[in-house]
Amino acid sequence: MNKKTVWRIAGFAVLLPAALLFPLVGNNFIIRFGTDMLMFAIMASAWNIIGGYTGYASFGNVVFFGIGAYITAVVMEKAGLPFWAAYMAAGGGAALFAVLIGLPVLRLKGHYFAIATLGVAEAMKALVQNLKITEGNAGIYLPMLDMPIRTQYYFFFYIMLATLIVTLLATHFLLRSRLGYALIAIREDEDAAESIGINTTVAKTIAFALSGLFTGLAGSVHAYQQAFIKPDSVFTVHITVKMLVMAVFGGMGTLFGPLLGACSIEVISEFLSNYFLVAHTLFFGAIVILAIVFTPRGMIDLFSQRRLSIAYFLQNIREHRI
Amino acid sequence: MKNVWLRNLVALLAVALFGAVGPQTAAAQAKTIKLGCAISFTGAKSRSGKLYRDAYNMAVKQVNDDGGVKVGGEAYQLKIVYYDDKSNPGESSKLIEKLLAEDKVNFLLGPYSSGITIPDSLVARRYRVPMIEGGGASGKIFSHGNKYVFGTLPPAGQYFKSTLEMTQTLKPAPKTLALLYADDKFDVSVAEGTKKLAAGMGLKIVLFEKYAEHTSDFNSILTKIKAANAEMVLVAGHTEESLNFTQQAKELNVSPKLIGMTVGPSEADFRKSLGADANYIFGVASWSPQMNFPGFLLPDTQEFVKKFKAKFNYDPDYHNASAFANVAVFKDAIERAGSLDAAAVRNAIAKTDLKTIYGRVRFAKNGQMKGASVVLQIQGGEVYQVFPDGVRPPIYPFPAWKSRR
Structure with missing residues (x-):
């Protein structure tokens, strides 16, 4: 067992009980807030697989979220199947879509990949807006969960938590596998990776599919919780931006970075909009800029380096030539 | 030096954030x-x-x-x-x-x-x-x-009801109708409701066309309107679309006898942007300041x-x-x-x-207000309620673009 694994196990050991007990201490809103935080943690972690580890900055990951949400809506509302079936279908559907779209799109690199993924998400939105089965741009209702109010909050929170745990465990085991090393090799130098015999197409596509799978699952739970979704709201580029900012803010290419990023961004954002009804977006933007300038390797770096000093910030600035 | 400055900044931020809590709690008494x-x-x-x-x-x-x-x-x-x-x-x-x-x-x-x-x-x-x-x-x-x-x-489906009722009082009453609508929930409901009402009144729908929300190019739709020779054109959309539609209708010289819109005519922005071209366009509202x-x-x-x-x-x-x-x-x-x-x-x-x-x-049983909309028309750059019980009579038919100054 190497040092990193020990740290990860310790991380799990501290975070898991805290997360499990979280709903017992808060009111309904706090639980809902926690659920949303977990949802973004899943999406940021999923983005991290393709964006952070593989080095392919996807600007269209929201497409998986939207697909997950809409598959859930259609499977439950039109086919009348229970949630667990819709949940599985949502994850599977999003992953399958990632494979289909990844094969052509993953051949592109850098900005071209980013723009292509952005386009895929917009195209999907347009498609959903015009299909009969999704009830078009008008949006679609889902059946409402028939449980006492408090139980509903527990239900969504724990499903989201379970999904996050699976996401993090999958990422952890992925990183220890051959495939994980292949992904990192691709990020560092794709041509070199290919020349040493890594099948980069397969590796990248699997990474993209995993990213899609978990994002789709998050979309599925979100749709069931909202009980009504609309193409605009589940395919909006804002969600992609949010997962990206969270992953970068927390620390790209680290296991707990996106989780930390999601939690801190959600808390900061909630805190700001609570006190500044309009100006919160301004302050929020300023905070993100400062964070990128002073801690470009993410918040997680403060923990793993265990340094919090002016010298650390200055070193960061020098190293990244800002 | 740097340290002190940073600490001051943090202190200032903290005051700014928590300072806002005070008055809120006091007022709740x-x-x-x-x-x-x-x-x-x-x-x-x-x-x-x-x-x-x-x-x-x-x-x-x-x-x-x-x-x-x-x-x-x-x-x-x-x-x-x-x-x-x-x-x-x-x-x-x-x-x-x-x-x-x-x-x-x-x-x-x-x-x-x-x-x-x-x-x-x-x-x-x-x-x-x-x-x-x-x-x-x-x-x-x-x-x-x-x-x-x-x-x-x-209810959205009833939005154009008053407009259609008004047309029955006009001489000669228009017989054919082109209906355009944006693809969002509200406008789709407006269009479907209007279609039913129009059929009930014996109007012939010669064009029933959906366009994407935020569309800015209406050229092909306008050409279809011209080809279908619709006497009356109703647009269920948003201010921007209503604006673009009107401008392009003028450019292509499409002058049906009546143009009516859901959103746009009642707003000051619409009239300001179009100037005199906004005149004679009909609008609907559930309410008007008149x-x-x-x-x-x-x-x-x-x-x-x-x-x-x-x-x-x-x-x-x-x-x-x-x-x-x-x-x-x-x-x-x-x-x-x-x-x-x-x-x-x-x-x-x-x-x-x-x-x-x-x-x-x-309120109706489903929770939505019972009510009817009124018809507005822009005349001389101002909005007037023209039906029912209008402060001014409606001006009809729509003066062709070319005949205007």
Whole structure:
């Protein structure tokens, strides 16, 4: 067992009980807030697989979220199947879509990949807006969960938590596998990776599919919780931006970075909009800029380096030539 | 040096953040009824959001100045707790949960737009707390058996009813109709409703065309209108689209006998952008500032228009009036219920029959207001109500673009 694994196990050991007990201490809103935080943690972690580890900055990951949400809506509302079936279908559907779209799109690199993924998400939105089965741009209702109010909050929170745990465990085991090393090799130098015999197409596509799978699952739970979704709201580029900012803010290419990023961004954002009804977006933007300038390797770096000093910030600035 | 500077900055930020807490907690001492509202302060819907907030605030101030809401011999002050939903439905429904779970608001006021109203109203339903909204007209809000949402915008499907009725009084009455509509929920409902009404009146629909929300190019649609030779063109869309449509109709010289639009003509922006080209276009509204209804919080509509303009320095439109009526309905219903119990107030709202500056408010079984829209026309750069009981007669047929100066 190497040092990193020990740290990860310790991380799990501290975070898991805290997360499990979280709903017992808060009111309904706090639980809902926690659920949303977990949802973004899943999406940021999923983005991290393709964006952070593989080095392919996807600007269209929201497409998986939207697909997950809409598959859930259609499977439950039109086919009348229970949630667990819709949940599985949502994850599977999003992953399958990632494979289909990844094969052509993953051949592109850098900005071209980013723009292509952005386009895929917009195209999907347009498609959903015009299909009969999704009830078009008008949006679609889902059946409402028939449980006492408090139980509903527990239900969504724990499903989201379970999904996050699976996401993090999958990422952890992925990183220890051959495939994980292949992904990192691709990020560092794709041509070199290919020349040493890594099948980069397969590796990248699997990474993209995993990213899609978990994002789709998050979309599925979100749709069931909202009980009504609309193409605009589940395919909006804002969600992609949010997962990206969270992953970068927390620390790209680290296991707990996106989780930390999601939690801190959600808390900061909630805190700001609570006190500044309009100006919160301004302050929020300023905070993100400062964070990128002073801690470009993410918040997680403060923990793993265990340094919090002016010298650390200055070193960061020098190293990244800002 | 750097350290001191940073510490000062942190201290300053902390003061700025926590300083805001003080007055809020102090004000909560008096007997108040809290209305919760998660509405757009930022994002795409922020402009419309402001229309609602202005009117909500004005109505609440009016209620409080007049002695508040009387429940069981005691006077309560009304207070609205606002949050910014960032024009995002997920955020909005989360904030409704916050309003109910943390701020313990008694009742809910609606957000702006149907897409945000639906998830919000589902939270209201989950908690069994009534919500009155004036910003969502889509039938979809009221189609799902939600007993806790009440809307004061008339059903979308009936929007063009008054326009079609007006055409029956025109000589010669137009016989053919082209109907264009944006692909969002509201406009699809408008179009489907209008189609049914038109068929009932024996009008022939020669073009029934959907276009994507935010479309800016109407050239191909206009060519089709010309080819179909439609006497009457009705557009169910948004201000921007109405603007573009009119401009391009002029460029292509498409002059049907009548052009009517849902959103646009009633707004000052529309008339300012188009200038003289806006003339003779018909609009519809559930309300217009030229109406005069005896009111509930204020003596009548004209008094509302005057006060509103003095206070906010712009002309109120139906958004403002609808929002003002929302607060009026709450006051009336709470007083009739004689308690703050959510179920009792919900039942009182359902039985509402109230004369407001917005017109007579009664709710259908599904929670949507019963009502009819009026027809407006732009004449000489101003909007006039032309049907029913217009202040001016409608000008018909539409003078061809070429014949104008």
